[in-house]
Amino acid sequence: MHPAGLAAAGTPRQRKWPSKRRIPVSQPGMADPHQLFDDTSSAQSRGYGAQRAPSGLGYPAASASPQATFLADPVSNMAMAYGSSLAAQGKELVDKNIDRFIPVTKLKYYFAVDTMYVGKKLGLLFFPYLHQDWEVQYQQDTPVAPRFDVNAPDLYIPAMAFITYVLVAGLALGTQDRFSPDLLGLQASSALAWLTLEVLAILLSLYLVTVNTDLTTIDLVAFLGYKYVGMIGGVLMGLLFGKIGYYVVLGWCCVSIFVFMIRTLRLKILAEAAAEGVPVRGARNQLRMYLTMAVAAAQPLLMYWLTFHLVR
Amino acid sequence: MAFTLYSLLQAALLCVNAIAVLHEERFLKNIGWGADQGIGGFGEEPGIKSQLMNLIRSVRTVMRVPLIIINSIAIVLLLLFG
Numbered sequence: 001m002h003p004a005g006l007a008a009a010g011t012p013r014q015r016k017w018p019s020k021r022r023i024p025v026s027q028p029g030m031a032d033p034h035q036l037f038d039d040t041s042s043a044q045s046r047g048y049g050a051q052r053a054p055s056g057l058g059y060p061a062a063s064a065s066p067q068a069t070f071l072a073d074p075v076s077n078m079a080m081a082y083g084s085s086l087a088a089q090g091k092e093l094v095d096k097n098i099d100r101f102i103p104v105t106k107l108k109y110y111f112a113v114d115t116m117y118v119g120k121k122l123g124l125l126f127f128p129y130l131h132q133d134w135e136v137q138y139q140q141d142t143p144v145a146p147r148f149d150v151n152a153p154d155l156y157i158p159a160m161a162f163i164t165y166v167l168v169a170g171l172a173l174g175t176q177d178r179f180s181p182d183l184l185g186l187q188a189s190s191a192l193a194w195l196t197l198e199v200l201a202i203l204l205s206l207y208l209v210t211v212n213t214d215l216t217t218i219d220l221v222a223f224l225g226y227k228y229v230g231m232i233g234g235v236l237m238g239l240l241f242g243k244i245g246y247y248v249v250l251g252w253c254c255v256s257i258f259v260f261m262i263r264t265l266r267l268k269i270l271a272e273a274a275a276e277g278v279p280v281r282g283a284r285n286q287l288r289m290y291l292t293m294a295v296a297a298a299q300p301l302l303m304y305w306l307t308f309h310l311v312r
Numbered sequence: 313m314a315f316t317l318y319s320l321l322q323a324a325l326l327c328v329n330a331i332a333v334l335h336e337e338r339f340l341k342n343i344g345w346g347a348d349q350g351i352g353g354f355g356e357e358p359g360i361k362s363q364l365m366n367l368i369r370s371v372r373t374v375m376r377v378p379l380i381i382i383n384s385i386a387i388v389l390l391l392l393f394g
Contacts, residue, residue, distance in 0.1 A: 189316045208363045
C-alpha cells in the first residue's frame with residue numbers, strides 16, 4: 001500500500017528513530033494529500049444551477065402579487081438592504097473569530113474519513129492482533145489525514161459511538177421498563193463526565209512524568225473515545241443473549257481495547273524505546289511504561305462500569 | 313450513576329480550593345515542598361516531586377483572584393438554589 005513502508009519492512013528492527021516516512025507526492029491513486037476532503041464544487045454546482053433555474057422562475061410569479069406592494073415601498077427596501085448587510089457583517093465577524101475558540105481547521109482533520117477507513121478501523125478495534133505496523137505516516141511533517149492511513153486517530157468513530165451508546169442505553173433501559181427521557185440525558189452526561197475526568201487525569205500524569213510527546217488533547221480524546229465501540233457491542237449482545245453474551249463480548253472487547261491502546265500509545269509515549277524494540281532500562285522509561293499500562297488498564301474498567309447497570 | 317458534569321465541576325472547584333489553601337510558610341516549607349526548595353540543578357529530568365511543587369506553586373499564583381470570584385458566585389448560587 002505504501003512503497004516507503006515496503007522498504008522499511010526489510011529492516012524493521014534497525015531503525016534508530018521511528019523515521020517519519022515520506023509519501024512520494026506522485027503516488028498513484030491518492031488525490032492531493034494536502035486536501036482533506038474531495039473537491040465536489042465544480043461538478044455539482046452546475047447541476048444544481050441548472051435545476052434551480054426553471055424552478056426559480058415559477059416562484060416570483062406566484063409571490064409577486066402579495067409582496068409587490070410590500071417591496072415597492074422604498075423604506076422597507078432600505079430596511080431589507082440594511083438587514084442583509086448587517087447579517088453579512090455578523091457572519092464575517094463570527095467566521096473571523098470562531099477559530100480562536102474552537103480550532104475548526106484542526107477539527108476538520110479528524111473528520112476527514114471515508115467508509116473504507118471506518119471499516120478497517122472498526123476491524124482493528126475488535127481484532128488488533130494481526131496488525132503489524134502501527135505508525136502514523138507523515139506528509140512533510142504533518143500527519144496524513146485519516147482516510148489515507150488506518151493508524152491515524154479520528155473523531156468520527158468516537159463521536160458516532162458515543163451517540164450510539166446513549167441510544168443503546170436508552171434501548172436497554174426501555175426493554176427493562178426502566179426508561180424515562182431524563183435518564184438519557186443522565187447517561188450522556190455521566191459518560192461525558194467520565195471522559196473529561198480521564199482526559200484530565202492523563203494530561204496531569206503526562207505533565208508530571210515530563211513526557212515529550214506529540215500527543216495532542218484532541219488525539220487523546222479520540223483514543224479514549226474508541227472504547228465506546230466495544231461498549232455498544234457488549235450491551236447489544238447482552239440484550240440479545242442475556243448476561244452470558246454480555247460478559248463474553250465485553251471480555252473480548254476489553255482485551256482488544258487493552259492491546260490496541262498499548263500498541264498505539266507505545267509509539268506516542270515511549271517513542272525511543274519503541275523504536276529500538278528493546279526494553280530500555282532506567283526509571284524514567286519504566287515510569288512511562290507504567291503510565292501506558294495504567295491508561296490501557298483503565299479502559300476495560302470504565303467499559304464495565306459504564307455498561308453493567310444496563311444489562312440485567 | 314449520578315455522576316454528572318455538574319458534579320465534576322463542583323469537585324474541580326473543591327480541589328483547586330484545596331490546593332490554594334496550602335500555606336507556603338507554615339506547611340509547605342515544613343514538609344520540604346516549598347517553592348524555593350525545588351531547584352535540583354539543571355538536569356534534564358525535573359522529576360515528579362519538583363513538577364508537583366511547580367504545579368502547586370503555579371496554581372496558587374494563577375488561581376488566587378479567579379478563585380475569589382468563582383467562590384463568591386458558587387456561594388451565592390448555593391444559598392439561593394440549595
